[in-house]
Amino acid sequence: MIPRITGFLHGGDYNPDQWLDRPDILEKDIELMHAAHVNCVSVGIFSWAMLEPEEGKYDFAWLDQVIDRLYKGGIYVILATPSAARPAWMAQHHEEVLRVNTQHLRMHFGERHNHCLTSPYYREKVRQINTALAQRYAAHPAVILWHLGNEFGGECHCPLCQQAFRDWLKEKYTTLENLNQKWWTAFWSHRYTDWAQIEAPSLLTDRSNLAMRVDWQRFMSHQCKTFIAAEREAVQSVSPKLPCTANLMERFWDYDYFSLAESMDIVSWDSYPEWHNEDNIAEAAEFAMNHDLMRSLKKQPFLLMESTPSQVNWKPRNKLKRPGMHLLSSLQAVAHGSDSVQYFQWRKGRGGSEMFHGAVVGHDGTGDTRVFRDVAQVGKTLEKLEKAVYQKPVKAQVCILFDWENRWAIDFAQTGQKGNMRYFDTVNMHYRALWEKGIAVDFCDMRESTDLTGYKLVIAPMLFMLRGGMEEKLRDYVQNGGALVMTYFSGMVDEYDLACLGEAPHGLTDVLGIRATELDALYPGQENGLVTEEGRYGITELCEILQLKGAKVLGTYESDFYAGSPCLTHHTFGKGQSWYLAAKTEQAGLNALYGHIADALEIDKALPDQLPCGVVAAKRGDCVFVQNYTHRAQTLQLTGKWINLLTDVPAEAEIAPFGVWVLQKA
Numbered sequence: 150m151i152p153r154i155t156g157f158l159h160g161g162d163y164n165p166d167q168w169l170d171r172p173d174i175l176e177k178d179i180e181l182m183h184a185a186h187v188n189c190v191s192v193g194i195f196s197w198a199m200l201e202p203e204e205g206k207y208d209f210a211w212l213d214q215v216i217d218r219l220y221k222g223g224i225y226v227i228l229a230t231p232s233a234a235r236p237a238w239m240a241q242h243h244e245e246v247l248r249v250n251t252q253h254l255r256m257h258f259g260e261r262h263n264h265c266l267t268s269p270y271y272r273e274k275v276r277q278i279n280t281a282l283a284q285r286y287a288a289h290p291a292v293i294l295w296h297l298g299n300e301f302g303g304e305c306h307c308p309l310c311q312q313a314f315r316d317w318l319k320e321k322y323t324t325l326e327n328l329n330q331k332w333w334t335a336f337w338s339h340r341y342t343d344w345a346q347i348e349a350p351s352l353l354t355d356r357s358n359l360a361m362r363v364d365w366q367r368f369m370s371h372q373c374k375t376f377i378a379a380e381r382e383a384v385q386s387v388s389p390k391l392p393c394t395a396n397l398m399e400r401f402w403d404y405d406y407f408s409l410a411e412s413m414d415i416v417s418w419d420s421y422p423e424w425h426n427e428d429n430i431a432e433a434a435e436f437a438m439n440h441d442l443m444r445s446l447k448k449q450p451f452l453l454m455e456s457t458p459s460q461v462n463w464k465p466r467n468k469l470k471r472p473g474m475h476l477l478s479s480l481q482a483v484a485h486g487s488d489s490v491q492y493f494q495w496r497k498g499r500g501g502s503e504m505f506h507g508a509v510v511g512h513d514g515t516g517d518t519r520v521f522r523d524v525a526q527v528g529k530t531l532e533k534l535e536k537a538v539y540q541k542p543v544k545a546q547v548c549i550l551f552d553w554e555n556r557w558a559i560d561f562a563q564t565g566q567k568g569n570m571r572y573f574d575t576v577n578m579h580y581r582a583l584w585e586k587g588i589a590v591d592f593c594d595m596r597e598s599t600d601l602t603g604y605k606l607v608i609a610p611m612l613f614m615l616r617g618g619m620e621e622k623l624r625d626y627v628q629n630g631g632a633l634v635m636t637y638f639s640g641m642v643d644e645y646d647l648a649c650l651g652e653a654p655h656g657l658t659d660v661l662g663i664r665a666t667e668l669d670a671l672y673p674g675q676e677n678g679l680v681t682e683e684g685r686y687g688i689t690e691l692c693e694i695l696q697l698k699g700a701k702v703l704g705t706y707e708s709d710f711y712a713g714s715p716c717l718t719h720h721t722f723g724k725g726q727s728w729y730l731a732a733k734t735e736q737a738g739l740n741a742l743y744g745h746i747a748d749a750l751e752i753d754k755a756l757p758d759q760l761p762c763g764v765v766a767a768k769r770g771d772c773v774f775v776q777n778y779t780h781r782a783q784t785l786q787l788t789g790k791w792i793n794l795l796t797d798v799p800a801e802a803e804i805a806p807f808g809v810w811v812l813q814k815a
């Protein structure tokens with residue numbers, strides 16, 4: 150994946166430019182990196198003002214020294230392009246680089262991650278500095294990867310972006326008439342007669358046009374994608390072989406990550422779970438999904454680009470990681486496909502808002518801290534696991550559909566639990582039911598190239614929008630023997646966010662053997678129930694009413710005027726089968742459903758054994774990562790003989806609180 154690299158990367162964001170007046174500290178860093186088993190740092194992420202102190206005048210002398218010193222010390226460098234924050238002179242002389250917010254106010258200089266993605270001047274300045282960096286460092290033996298910008302996000306409403314939006318729309322719809330039709334602008338007299346009348350949805354403009362809002366997200370996503378592509382093009386025009394990444398974020402909504410991933414060679418992301426809650430298990434389930442989603446973007450191992458060695462500084466309460474948690478959470482990423490454990494940050498700065506953010510090295514400047522020892526332990530562990538795990542694939546027989554455009558459309562839809570339909574959380578609940586059983590999961594979206602063949606089970610929660618011919622793909626998949634799970638609020642609009650006419654879920658009623666007729670919303674605290682042969686599971690938020698069209702009823706509603714009517718169904722279609730879940734059940738309902746499905750389809754699990762609640766297993770290559778997310782030691786009885794690669798002895802019966810094992814068959 151990364152030329153020359155044969156093992157896990159371990160290190161983090163390094164800001165030597167904050168310490169140039171302290172050569173003693175920079176010297177000490179290398180020594181401490183060795184002690185921490187760190188082999189790689191990311192440099193220059195926010196260094197633009199140091200690299201180009203005056204417009205057109207570059208100063209690379211300090212960076213030459215930093216990179217040479219790291220190289221001599223045997224530390225690899227991930228070199229950043231500095232586009233995530235601008236020098237003050239640029240904002241002073243070229244206002245267009247500054248974003249205009251949703252109230253149409255142009256921001257002033259300050260903060261970061263807030264440049265206009267359209268500004269031709271900004272794009273040109275980025276191209277120039279990226280090219281200069283590449284010419285100087287792409288061939289340096291220390292440099293292994295480009296880190297493009299940092300955590301891209303947000304939107305800009307400046308005149309340049311508005312015009313680019315109109316151009317993008319013209320390209321997509323060709324004529325205004327077509328746009329008016331697809332946007333259903335006869336509604337509220339919103340018909341456009343001139344392209345210039347179109348303004349991006351904002352607090353001051355139109356938010357009633359849902360199709361436009363989805364298009365605006367697509368457009369901003371497209372701007373970001375082309376921005377990243379242009380950054381990559383600049384550095385790779387000098388040295389095509391050096392791969393590029395851009396660090397992504399958790400639960401990220403603004404841009405379509407499946408699409409952005411096409412502009413990079415390697416996916417990386419920044420993971421900041423809140424491990425200190427009573428319910429670490431829900432947090433672990435969510436972050437396992439985040440990791441799997443990142444792995445799925447390119448169907449290859451990813452890099453954990455940032456995580457904290459101890460605490461963050463931006464939550465209302467910034468708790469420490471409990472003993473054991475650092476190794477456990479780092480290996481969770483590895484188990485799900487990460488080929489690195491990188492931190493924000495190597496060393497705490499003396500000032501600025503992140504001076505108290507967790508770091509490998511604190512203000513004491515020593516390696517004699519709990520955090521430092523935890524980091525060194527992770528480093529040593531990664532060295533140990535290199536042979537068995539590095540670059541190894543995660544093989545999944547289950548695929549969950551998670552689609553950004555569908556997500557935007559769901560969040561804009563004004564019905565049901567308006568503005569709070571909880572798509573991400575719902576997908577995570579389906580995921581969690583499998584994760585707890587040790588079943589590996591891939592994700593895919595609805596792009597044309599999505600291929601479902603080969604999966605034993607496909608799950609499509611809340612598939613509200615259909616695009617990319619997904620209904621035909623799902624039909625073929627089931628027809629040819631696949632197993633499909635779908636839920637309420639599916640197959641309702643097309644890719645233009647126009648309601649599908651006819652019975653819902655559109656194009657799939659025969660595949661599912663049901664027809665969805667109405668969607669009911671429950672008040673907070675209100676419950677219905679799903680009653681099956683085995684028991685009763687609570688229902689909150691959403692209940693859809695079904696009409697049977699051949700499916701078999703597995704469960705019915707407990708109460709309300711639709712009591713006794715179907716809530717969970719099963720249907721055979723072609724050589725395959727489908728389940729339809731009409732309501733938002735509690736987790737236990739999903740656990741029971743997927744328990745049956747996994748058994749019926751004989752889906753592979755990391756371990757055949759039933760593990761205690763809060764202990765999960767995940768498989769990568771032929772290693773099984775057993776993870777205890779509870780505050781208690783837990784007793785396990787495993788079938789077969791296993792060696793724990795972390796201790797080189799057979800797996801014991803008891804796993805420590807926040808303990809982790811990496812097992813291989815003995």
Ligand code: GLA
Nearest residue numbers: 299300419455461462493506
């Ligand atoms: C993000 C950023 C970093 C830093 C960390 C703090 O991930 O990329 O620069 O601000 O958050 O947790």
Ligand code: ZN
Nearest residue numbers: 265305307310
């Ligand atoms: Zn703009």
